Amino acid sequence: MEQTGAQILLECLFRENVDAIFGFPGGAVIDIYHHLPSYPALRHYLVRHEQGAIHAADGYARATGRVGVCLVTSGPGATNTVTGIATAYMDSIPVVILTGQVPTPLIGNDAFQEVDIVGISRPCVKHNYLVKDVRDLAWIIKQAFYLARTGRPGPVLVDLPKDILQAKTVPNYPESITMRSYNPHLEPNRRQLRKVAGLLQDCKRPLFYSGGGVISAGASEELTWLSRNLGIPVTSTLMGLGAFPGDDPLWLGMLGMHGTYAANMAVGHTDLLLAVGARFDDRVTGKVSSFAPAAKVVHIDVDPTSIRKNVNVDVPIVADCRLALKGLRDEIMACAEETDWPAKYRPWLEQVQTWQRDHPLQYVFSEEPIKPQFVVEKIYALTKGEAIITTEVGQNQMWAAQFSRFHRPRTFLTSGGLGTMGYGFPAAIGAQVAFPDKLVIDIAGDGSIQMNIQEMATAVSYNIPVKIVILNNGYLGMVRQWQELFYNKNYCATCMHANPDFVKLAEAYGATGFRVTRAGDVEDILKQAFAAPGPVIVDVIVAQEENVYPMVPAGAALTDMLLV
Amino acid sequence: MRHVLSVLVENEPGVLSRVVGLFSGRGFNIETLNVGPTQEEGLSLMTITTSGDEGIIEQIVKQLRKLVTVVKVVDLTHLHSVEREMVLIKVNAEDAGRAEVLRIVDIFRCKVVDVGHDALTLEITGDQNKIKAIVNLLQRFGIKELARTGTVALRRSMQMD
Ligand SMILES: Cc1ncc(C[n+]2csc(CCOP(=O)(O)OP(=O)(O)O)c2C)c(N)n1
Numbered sequence: 088m089e090q091t092g093a094q095i096l097l098e099c100l101f102r103e104n105v106d107a108i109f110g111f112p113g114g115a116v117i118d119i120y121h122h123l124p125s126y127p128a129l130r131h132y133l134v135r136h137e138q139g140a141i142h143a144a145d146g147y148a149r150a151t152g153r154v155g156v157c158l159v160t161s162g163p164g165a166t167n168t169v170t171g172i173a174t175a176y177m178d179s180i181p182v183v184i185l186t187g188q189v190p191t192p193l194i195g196n197d198a199f200q201e202v203d204i205v206g207i208s209r210p211c212v213k214h215n216y217l218v219k220d221v222r223d224l225a226w227i228i229k230q231a232f233y234l235a236r237t238g239r240p241g242p243v244l245v246d247l248p249k250d251i252l253q254a255k256t257v258p259n260y261p262e263s264i265t266m267r268s269y270n271p272h273l274e275p276n277r278r279q280l281r282k283v284a285g286l287l288q289d290c291k292r293p294l295f296y297s298g299g300g301v302i303s304a305g306a307s308e309e310l311t312w313l314s315r316n317l318g319i320p321v322t323s324t325l326m327g328l329g330a331f332p333g334d335d336p337l338w339l340g341m342l343g344m345h346g347t348y349a350a351n352m353a354v355g356h357t358d359l360l361l362a363v364g365a366r367f368d369d370r371v372t373g374k375v376s377s378f379a380p381a382a383k384v385v386h387i388d389v390d391p392t393s394i395r396k397n398v399n400v401d402v403p404i405v406a407d408c409r410l411a412l413k414g415l416r417d418e419i420m421a422c423a424e425e426t427d428w429p430a431k432y433r434p435w436l437e438q439v440q441t442w443q444r445d446h447p448l449q450y451v452f453s454e455e456p457i458k459p460q461f462v463v464e465k466i467y468a469l470t471k472g473e474a475i476i477t478t479e480v481g482q483n484q485m486w487a488a489q490f491s492r493f494h495r496p497r498t499f500l501t502s503g504g505l506g507t508m509g510y511g512f513p514a515a516i517g518a519q520v521a522f523p524d525k526l527v528i529d530i531a532g533d534g535s536i537q538m539n540i541q542e543m544a545t546a547v548s549y550n551i552p553v554k555i556v557i558l559n560n561g562y563l564g565m566v567r568q569w570q571e572l573f574y575n576k577n578y579c580a581t582c583m584h585a586n587p588d589f590v591k592l593a594e595a596y597g598a599t600g601f602r603v604t605r606a607g608d609v610e611d612i613l614k615q616a617f618a619a620p621g622p623v624i625v626d627v628i629v630a631q632e633e634n635v636y637p638m639v640p641a642g643a644a645l646t647d648m649l650l651v
Numbered sequence: 652m653r654h655v656l657s658v659l660v661e662n663e664p665g666v667l668s669r670v671v672g673l674f675s676g677r678g679f680n681i682e683t684l685n686v687g688p689t690q691e692e693g694l695s696l697m698t699i700t701t702s703g704d705e706g707i708i709e710q711i712v713k714q715l716r717k718l719v720t721v722v723k724v725v726d727l728t729h730l731h732s733v734e735r736e737m738v739l740i741k742v743n744a745e746d747a748g749r750a751e752v753l754r755i756v757d758i759f760r761c762k763v764v765d766v767g768h769d770a771l772t773l774e775i776t777g778d779q780n781k782i783k784a785i786v787n788l789l790q791r792f793g794i795k796e797l798a799r800t801g802t803v804a805l806r807r808s809m810q811m812d
């Protein structure tokens with residue numbers, strides 16, 4: 088039977104088991120919305136700004152590991168998603184973005200609400216399509232989902248001209264996809280794995296440096312097994328938090344610019360760095376030439392371009408992180424003579440633990456003003472790693488990463504690569520939609536939260552009970568911190584004069600608001616907030632000029648940390 | 652060092668901008684670029700000459716392979732290959748000069764493809780050295796216009812090692 092493009096699209100989404108679409112309508116996509124009610128399984132969440140839609144789809148994807156879906160109209164609807172697409176691209180998050188487009192005969196005419204979104208998004212998508220024939224639609228959507236979730240995941244955009252959505256054809260839904268130009272390499276090379284096993288035998292101070300790739304590949308168990316059975320300490324990037332249990336004695340905390348003393352010192356002294364699903368970003372390495380200077384480097388990543396992009400590697404392994412770590416485990420079990428690995432590395436572990444004891448993460452407590460780190464500690468104490476935590480960007484994000492602990496993958500959602508202020512709240516909405524019964528908390532800054540605050544209307548209208556905890560320092564704190572440390576305290580354009588009353592703002596939207604000003608009240612208010620039924624803002628007035636420490640100044644060696 | 656990359660791509664409308672955007676976005680350098688259809692329907696071949704140290708070339712090759720519409724990338728630099736470029740040159744050829752230009756045409760086995768009162772248009776095919784040499788020689792007559800195809804190259808059937 089003939090169907091219109093719009094119907095075919097929805098049928099494709101249904102066949103991909105999509106259960107949530109975050110979207111915002113407009114002239115170019117009315118046909119899709121017209122048929123949407125016939126697909127009740129495709130629950131649509133009407134956002135208040137398209138940036139909210141793409142971040143929500145991204146948050147849904149990060150929390151579940153499934154492809155997030157976002158639907159917007161042409162022109163401004165499409166351009167409003169660009170920041171979110173770039174956010175997902177930098178962190179390798181599988182999302183499919185469906186954009187409306189002007190009818191094909193008008194393309195190129197500067198028609199009303201026409202924009203070349205395929206051109207605009209090209210550098211920040213894994214792939215994109217302009218559909219020019221309704222007969223291509225079904226396989227394009229199939230490919231889009233396949234590309235988004237396989238290999239190194241990423242955003243895929245499909246641009247849908249209005250006449251294509253209205254055109255009719257007898258659809259042919261493909262069951263599977265083969266592409267001669269796209270075949271991610273997943274199986275690890277055995278010889279390389281054997282080399283790693285050999286290096287493990289020869290080294291004295293091994294260290295796992297794990298990244299977001301461990302989470303996207305679902306390799307946490309394999310990482311944890313290797314670390315525990317061999318007695319190898321683990322540090323991770325911001326993106327990798329949650330892949331390794333945060334309460335394990337082998338856990339060193341995050342490395343990099345705001346990494347722990349122990350993690351950064353361990354990198355400085357390791358003689359075998361096992362990089363898994365990480366990409367040696369400049370916020371992680373500091374001065375590249377002094378990064379892991381004494382180490383042989385093993386680098387496992389599914390994306391060949393990540394390998395040897397920033398640092399030289401002794402054993403490159405292009406493979407799915409889970410398959411590679413599993414293969415390494417088999418290799419070690421099969422051929423290693425070593426029987427008591429932890430004993431072999433014990434002196435190293437003791438050294439690492441000394442660093443941990445000497446310089447743990449710390450701050451100076453005060454009853455008033457409240458210290459932001461204290462708030463994060465309390466959140467963790469109340470949730471014990473059971474909540475899904477999202478963050479905004481800035482100091483709030485770093486404190487969330489440092490002072491909370493994560494025990495399971497996909498419980499810490501943050502914009503790492505792009506550092507997008509305004510990410511955390513809509514991402515929390517996406518995660519909450521995926522897990523309605525979980526506690527989802529956005530640890531926010533007073534600056535960032537205002538970038539997508541309009542999504543409070545979304546949260547209220549669907550009763551998505553996200554909890555926002557604003558660490559309200561009255562500043563664009565992270566920028567202020569740089570001004571304090573490196574620009575003579577010239578606080579130009581970082582003071583948030585005229586912040587709104589966030590409690591009243593919550594109430595104006597029909598949500599609940601709380602304010603806390605004394606440390607002694609934090610626990611009680613957080614409990615009330617977490618127990619409240621709908622969306623909540625907790626406005627925590629915190630010390631204005633608190634800094635994030637340790638800090639490695641940009642371009643310095645990781646071991647040159649500024650401490651509290 | 653100069654590298655010649657042979658890039659087989661799906662012949663879809665956006666493919667050229669994907670490749671070119673990759674070079675400009677990542678700060679890689681393109682010296683010449685040539686594209687055309689192949690014997691197989693749906694596939695085009697690009698020949699790109701670029702330069703950089705080993706690390707940069709490795710990144711370029713990997714980044715090209717990562718593009719979803721790129722089927723195959725071969726760096727011909729370390730293989731035996733044939734390499735050609737075609738150039739059309741409109742050169743001043745008046746009176747006395749004319750005879751000399753024609754002599755150069757003869758020696759270099761190029762063709763005269765258009766004749767005017769005071770200029771000749773020459774077609775020259777060859778590798779980079781030959782083209783450089785002839786452009787140098789013609790310079791003193793005054794080159795009015797010049798159009799180059801960019802390098803095209805294929806791997807030789809016999810690869811000795
Ligand atoms: C969209 C966007 N614009 C600008 C920046 C630069 N920036 C990074 S952190 C930061 C301050 C964020 O302020 P706030 O949300 O209050 O967080 P705080 O650092 O105070 O915790 C800014 C402006 C950014 N990361 N994202």
Ligand SMILES: [Mg+2]
Pocket residue numbers: 532533534558559560561562563564
């Ligand atoms: Mg702030």
